[in-house]
Amino acid sequence: MTQALDEIKIGGLGASRKRVEDSRFIRGRGNYTDDIVLPGMLHMEILRSPLAHARIKSIDASRAWDIPGVHLVLTGEMMATRNLAWMPTLSYDTQAVLATDKVRFQGQEVACVIADDPYIAKDACEAIVVEYEPLPAIVNPQDAVAPDAPVIRDDKENQPDNIIYNWEVGDAAGTDRAFAQADVISKLQLHYPRSHPSPIECCGSIADFNRATSKLTVYMTTQAPHIIRAAVAMVAELPEHMIRIISPDIGGGFGNKVPVYPGYVCSILASILLERPVKWIEDKTGNLISTGFARDIYLNGEMALRRDGRILGVRMHCDADHGAFFSDAQPSKFKIGLLHSAFAAYDIPAAHLTARGTYSNKAPGGVAYRCSFRVTEAMFFQERMVQAAADDLGMDQAAFRRMNFVRDDDFPHRTAFGFLTDSGQYAKCLDVGLRAIGYEEFRREQTEARARGRLLGLGISTMTEPLGAGNSREYDILGIKMFDSAELKVHMTGKAIVRTGARTQGQGHETTWAQIVAHELGIPADDIVVEEGDTDTAPFGMGTYASRSTPVAGAAVAMVARKIRAKARKLAAHLLEVSEEDVEWELGRFYVRSAPSRGVTIQECAVAAYANMPDGMEPGLENTAYYDPPNLTWPFAVYIVTVEVDPVTGVWDVLKTVAVDDCGVRINPMIVEGQIMGGLTEAYAMSSMQFITFDTEGNCVGSNYMDYLLPTAWETPGFELHSEVVTPCPHHPIGAKGIGECAAVGGPAAFVNAVMDALSGTGVRNIDMPLLPDRVWEALTHRRDVSGAPPVRSDD
Numbered sequence: 001m002t003q004a005l006d007e008i009k010i011g012g013l014g015a016s017r018k019r020v021e022d023s024r025f026i027r028g029r030g031n032y033t034d035d036i037v038l039p040g041m042l043h044m045e046i047l048r049s050p051l052a053h054a055r056i057k058s059i060d061a062s063r064a065w066d067i068p069g070v071h072l073v074l075t076g077e078m079m080a081t082r083n084l085a086w087m088p089t090l091s092y093d094t095q096a097v098l099a100t101d102k103v104r105f106q107g108q109e110v111a112c113v114i115a116d117d118p119y120i121a122k123d124a125c126e127a128i129v130v131e132y133e134p135l136p137a138i139v140n141p142q143d144a145v146a147p148d149a150p151v152i153r154d155d156k157e158n159q160p161d162n163i164i165y166n167w168e169v170g171d172a173a174g175t176d177r178a179f180a181q182a183d184v185i186s187k188l189q190l191h192y193p194r195s196h197p198s199p200i201e202c203c204g205s206i207a208d209f210n211r212a213t214s215k216l217t218v219y220m221t222t223q224a225p226h227i228i229r230a231a232v233a234m235v236a237e238l239p240e241h242m243i244r245i246i247s248p249d250i251g252g253g254f255g256n257k258v259p260v261y262p263g264y265v266c267s268i269l270a271s272i273l274l275e276r277p278v279k280w281i282e283d284k285t286g287n288l289i290s291t292g293f294a295r296d297i298y299l300n301g302e303m304a305l306r307r308d309g310r311i312l313g314v315r316m317h318c319d320a321d322h323g324a325f326f327s328d329a330q331p332s333k334f335k336i337g338l339l340h341s342a343f344a345a346y347d348i349p350a351a352h353l354t355a356r357g358t359y360s361n362k363a364p365g366g367v368a369y370r371c372s373f374r375v376t377e378a379m380f381f382q383e384r385m386v387q388a389a390a391d392d393l394g395m396d397q398a399a400f401r402r403m404n405f406v407r408d409d410d411f412p413h414r415t416a417f418g419f420l421t422d423s424g425q426y427a428k429c430l431d432v433g434l435r436a437i438g439y440e441e442f443r444r445e446q447t448e449a450r451a452r453g454r455l456l457g458l459g460i461s462t463m464t465e466p467l468g469a470g471n472s473r474e475y476d477i478l479g480i481k482m483f484d485s486a487e488l489k490v491h492m493t494g495k496a497i498v499r500t501g502a503r504t505q506g507q508g509h510e511t512t513w514a515q516i517v518a519h520e521l522g523i524p525a526d527d528i529v530v531e532e533g534d535t536d537t538a539p540f541g542m543g544t545y546a547s548r549s550t551p552v553a554g555a556a557v558a559m560v561a562r563k564i565r566a567k568a569r570k571l572a573a574h575l576l577e578v579s580e581e582d583v584e585w586e587l588g589r590f591y592v593r594s595a596p597s598r599g600v601t602i603q604e605c606a607v608a609a610y611a612n613m614p615d616g617m618e619p620g621l622e623n624t625a626y627y628d629p630p631n632l633t634w635p636f637a638v639y640i641v642t643v644e645v646d647p648v649t650g651v652w653d654v655l656k657t658v659a660v661d662d663c664g665v666r667i668n669p670m671i672v673e674g675q676i677m678g679g680l681t682e683a684y685a686m687s688s689m690q691f692i693t694f695d696t697e698g699n700c701v702g703s704n705y706m707d708y709l710l711p712t713a714w715e716t717p718g719f720e721l722h723s724e725v726v727t728p729c730p731h732h733p734i735g736a737k738g739i740g741e742c743a744a745v746g747g748p749a750a751f752v753n754a755v756m757d758a759l760s761g762t763g764v765r766n767i768d769m770p771l772l773p774d775r776v777w778e779a780l781t782h783r784r785d786v787s788g789a790p791p792v793r794s795d796d
């Protein structure tokens, strides 16, 4: 007699199973793009522009061609003869592959050399002589719209200025009415600085075109292989079935590996021309200076408040600096991503958002870096605004939030900007967080410390994040609807393989997808292998970003397992010689309802699918599921930080950080905690030390790890995580919500609010990130806001 299995023992839902991928990573046996060596492979290097804005007068590559070992020099002019000098972006703009007319940001791709080894290629790049005529550079949205501003995109027809779009969402008239009724209007203006995902592994590709088979295989660092396949088919005009994109192990993505980069395109063209594999591996400066930036937006807004603390309405305006090309990877309907997810956790009657996007002489980007399409900026503004409003009302931070939260019995809730949120226990999360930080006691300590000249502060931040695009009714990228997929093959011995259209970059899909199958079928997770990232074998999917994998691909895994279970039930009925209606399921086993001791395991059903199927049944135990989610999932979190600020130096130390995350059902609690800790580390980095900025000539400050700081274990404070609040997602098959970005989204405001709270009463309303000690000191001593990104300030 077989027994129901213990789910945790087989590595099912809720098991903190060790990450299976780590067994190769910690042994140094990962297989990253740069580890791949193909016979006859050549190497490509990119020559980048030293100037931010300049007309190209001439490019002389003759000396480069003469260097022994050089096989090909690509320039914009050559690309243009094949109609490849420009490529379409994911936001319906165009982007230069190799510059022809002008360079538009420092680090822009100007030429490529393909040679026997990367050193020869690099030397040959230096032998290329480019004559530039410098033009004035624009490095912020304010200057971009000045009447005498040079037009950056003079390559485009109907582009007389630097404005990309003006966009709005919400109810302007209703918001005006709310403001007319306000007792108090609270205002806030801030800048979310340009930052960079900066994964340890840079971007790269190996293109391998085989003339004999007409097949193009590209190994590349991409979070979304199928979208890349479609893009390559379009850009290079190759038949899609002859393109195979393989995304091997990825050394961190964080959004950096979503866009299509010129290096990919050039390596592909070079391989087609040379009929040899061409490898391009970006160096760290290339990665930091030219690839998918994040944020860089100026936000200002105001909140209409009733004296008793109720929020009546919100107005927001955003000026977004997109760099030289509008290449954001985001759902096409929304010009400024999901910035209007702001205030989704608060019950606000009316809201209106306007946004203006502009070009500048900076690398393109805007969305990437643990952002879910600008939710990072939305939540940062929201929680800074909420703190400012509570201060203006003289209300307690926590009480003000609790009063305005969407209540547990208000779901489904339509937000002021039109999203539908479906579940949450916001007040409970807040209470757990306040208890953990020792709220009342800290407030007392803070008052006493103040009296002795010590500055203590406590910052609260909450976040609710729309994760898991689609549904396909509303979300698409370049017209391709956003859904995802999973394929499950159960072999005859009961072992299995799962493939999805997502692509893990460190999140642990190889571990967690097997857990979902274990939960649905009772096959031990160790008997299931997970494979992603090869377009020839994986079912079509939109890839991994916006923490959409668990909400969409993970749901598809559960759904395909259920299809398999449905077939296995028929096999069980056949084996048990009863009708299907008389068969019951418990984890890993079907049994006869009237005689529970008579049963067959899922493994026995698997054998039967190949060796003993009933007459007329299609053999095999394999299936595919495409999943189009009915809605986004809406995780919620509360982050609370306490700090002490040294009034003499402006240095601040984190005393304690508490995180309460409700991401619904946790598949693997250990992996979820890892995601939260990583996100909090990035949040701390952004709030305290990280930024990429530009001088007035457009020189990028932050193109190396001396200027762009990544915190190590030494700088990073400890985090206390709480997991007791679990609100299952009502529409997800296993009740899970996304978690991959939550802490990076909600965390920064907690750190900044804590420092601002320590400075309360000094008249300083805002210090923009990063809160470097000199900026905090300046705010304290001069009692004024410190805004803009250092060292270029918007206020001088």
Ligand code: MCN
Pocket: 199, 252, 253, 254, 255, 369, 370, 371, 372, 505, 506, 507, 508, 509, 512, 513, 544, 545, 546, 547, 548, 549, 550, 551, 554, 663, 664, 665, 666, 667, 668, 669, 671, 672, 675, 678, 736, 737, 738, 739, 740, 741
């Ligand atoms: N998970 C879980 N239970 C839940 C939710 C998630 O056990 N209720 C698990 C998942 O099964 C998965 C991991 O947590 O193994 C993250 O899941 P999910 O929230 O679905 O996010 P994605 O897998 O889609 O990952 C994307 C997200 C994004 S957009 C960025 S950016 C980011 C992030 O993940 N980049 C990362 N975390 C990262 N972590 C690492 N190590 N490396 C990156 O590049």
Ligand code: CUM
Pocket: 223, 253, 254, 255, 256, 258, 367, 368, 369, 370, 371, 372, 373, 544, 545, 546, 547
């Ligand atoms: Cu915007 S970073 Mo993640 O969504 O790949």
